[in-house]
Amino acid sequence: MDKKNPVTIFWFRRDLRLHDNAGLYHALKSGTPVLPLFIFDKEILDDLEDKRDARVTFIHQTIEQLDKELHQLGSSVKVIYDKATQAWDNIIQAYNITAVYTNHDYEPYALKRDNTIKEKLKKHGIELKTFKDQVIFEKDEVIKDDGKPYTVYTPYQRKWYNLLKPFYLKPYPTEKYLKNLAKTKALPIPSLKEMGFEKNTVPFPNQEYKNVISDYKAKRDFPAIKGTSRISLHLRFGTVSIRELAKTAYANPDKTWLNELIWREFYMMILYHFPHTMDHAFRPEYDRIKWLNDETQFKAWCDGQTGYPIVDAGMRELNTTGFMHNRLRMIVASFLSKHLLIDWRWGEHYFARKLLDYEMASNVGGWQWAAGSGTDAAPYFRIFSPDAQTKKFDPQLQYIKKWVPEYADFSKYPKPIVDHAFARERCLKVFKVALAK
Template sequence: MDTKTTIFWFRRDLRLDDNAGLYHALKSGNPVLCLFIFDHEILSKLDNKADTRVTFIYDTINGLQQELEGHGSSLLVVYDKVETAWYNVLKAYDVAAVYTNHDYEPYAKTRDEQVKTLLGKQGIELKTYKDQVIFERDEVTKDDGKPYTVFTPYGRKWKQKLNDFYLSAYPSKKHLKHLLKIKHLPTPTLKSLGFEPGKQEFPGKNYKTVIDDYAEKRDYPAIKGTSHIGIHLRFGTVSIRTLATDANNAQEKTWLNELIWREFYMMILHHFPRTRDHAFRPEYDRIQWVNNEVHFEAWCKGQTGYPLVDAGMRELNETGFMHNRIRMLTASFLTKDLLIDWRWGERYFAEKLLDYDMASNVGGWQWAAGSGTDAAPYFRIFSPDAQTKRFDPELKYIKKWVPEYADFSKYPKPIVDHTFARDRCLKAFKAALSK
């Protein structure tokens, strides 16, 4: 080709509007070809070949394809190992530079370093931008420059730093005339990726209806008091700047705090990558877990004999979603009542949650186990009965997901006595922490 081409590489930012990396690519002075790589390394590790997350990405990619074709361009979609994909792209196009947005997970950082090296050997620069968070890495730190490891002061500093500059949208759609003019590029079929359509529904983006009442309604799983926006944040089909603006303009700021928690955990994972599979507080890795596989299986299937726990697990298994209050309860039950390693639960959620995000999931599980940053003291153990009386007093949520609960002959007996389990947990944690 006579003209050099700028490549924009989509990852966790699957939208044309208010996209930082895409905006800078379109302003680069070269025509822009958009690229998406279905990463063989990631897809090959998914056991569920009807994984709804893959369907969500696939459908979103097709939507982007249609949008780009409306502007006389196309989306180059590749299924391969990332380095191989880039070798082939560089053979096919005279690439001026590659633009993309930051990704903070350990695998992504390693992948991006490999791609940066590969491109660098060809004299091509990999330019990356902040897009999926308001503040990243070292932007919110203690006065001495060290990262916060407690949420409350982090959140306070985050809010102090927030201003219109950080919330300003990137007008990427205004510059789509700089897209490479190209005919339709074929997209791999879902079947050729080794998958079939997922059976779960995708939640919409109707978060505005819950913001003002979020503090009042968020803890009650039987009502629609949460946003279900997680999958859209995970894959970047919404802009964090739009969400943070709406949250900041709301009279009640609890929903904004949820967005800040997300960034806090991303910052923690960036600075402390070992916490993805090691306790943030190393002494908690000394705990002697029971790890009863029969109990774990019962927990996974929602057959523990504790109806609020079981309702949550069944909702997760059927829909790919679990209410946040119930996430805390099910995680507490697994780690404290059953004395099963939090990593087992984290992996199960990673398989099932449509909105799975490593930083938030690991952070939440370590919080429940007491081993994390803002750790709940290990002696704070959720009582399933007390949680039921407080947050599902009319049993509406339980009746929806555990209909046989009304008939004691059909519902399983508790797999462990809570009082016994609480004492066992306290002894195990105390023994580990006193070494």
């Protein structure tokens, strides 16, 4: 393929699949052969401290699999390792591009990057066309009657259901148009080593989710059993379609699992309308809290050595697998921000480094919920008791025994780094002073 032949480019980002892909569907119908593209963005990769980051391995393996599927169709994916802006300078020089298609991304860095690329392409008479693919409803689609965004989940959820029509859940039939892919020889894919990374052998969850939906409400809070789908990694990188997930969930009589997907869209809408919440409290008065930020205690929390077995189990699961059960995410976040009075941003940043399914909107939203500083958050005086949470959600200590085996031997397990009753009273006092100003 050279400058003589016009080509449409489809830019893969957080939509790593051929099936039911909105932007890819529209690209394939454009009338010009479609060249798939993926950029390993140095701006993002250079910020990753862990050169065995499992997310990079997951993306690399997914791209390789995607490329195999494309080979069967006589095509290939062009993979570039560079800063996105530099990569596009080279692509514009190398190809006769009629248009570039991609799907919306909503995080602050992505929005800034896409605006830069859009202007760069425009100077060459090339249009960047983007489509909704990550969510059922986005940005301003679910808003109050006065045009303002919702800041409380329940009325947002109600409006979400009211707006839902069958066509929102209908898949894009990309398969009908795959013949319009550009015919190319196999193109080289940069290795992990070439990008300065090593392969991580942590097992990745599969895409099976249907078997948990019917019992999800009853089982979702118990970390010792497989009561959750663990589909979030695939949702994060778009290896599954949100329309497929929502359609399956909507068909189930109990809507608890679907409501979790709606929470995700709620938080994405909040981040879009209130981008300052990525590093500031949604409720500004919470930025007045005088955090203790004890680095020794923060390290104990990170390492799963707090002396509270339910907290330590959650942190060790995260450190070992890149996953943490949702109930545990709430427990450990509450413990850090309220028991230890450590700034929720410290915890959010740690999760950003460790979680396979890290998604800024949901992570920031969850952390601010736990700290009481966010939209529709738990009130500041709601402080999880680790012991009560254990009795309620791990009564047989199955989860704790798996991740904190030394708990049975008091000589080996650390003593609590803070007394619960003392920490609770201290938290109430500090929050009350900050919020009274």
